[in-house]
Amino acid sequence: MQRKELHAILDEDFISFLQQNSLYDSFSKGEIICGFCGDTITLENIYAIFYTDGYRFCCDKFGCAASFQSR
Numbered sequence: 149m150q151r152k153e154l155h156a157i158l159d160e161d162f163i164s165f166l167q168q169n170s171l172y173d174s175f176s177k178g179e180i181i182c183g184f185c186g187d188t189i190t191l192e193n194i195y196a197i198f199y200t201d202g203y204r205f206c207c208d209k210f211g212c213a214a215s216f217q218s219r
């Protein structure tokens with residue numbers, strides 16, 4: 149049986165995370181991109197945040213979410 153994990157991130161949590169890590173400026177300039185496909189991360193498509201040699205972000209495209217799950 150496969151265990152499913154939800155990585156739903158609340159907008160407010162995501163924004164405070166960005167502010168705490170001095171990433172909010174980059175985010176508002178569209179410089180935060182998905183670590184898998186390179187698309188700009190927005191509040192609409194943020195799927196997950198993970199840490200690999202710095203913070204990386206994952207958008208909610210099926211392929212990226214799958215890569216995130218199996219990384």
Ligand SMILES: [Zn+2]
Nearest residue numbers: 182185207212
């Ligand atoms: Zn992506």
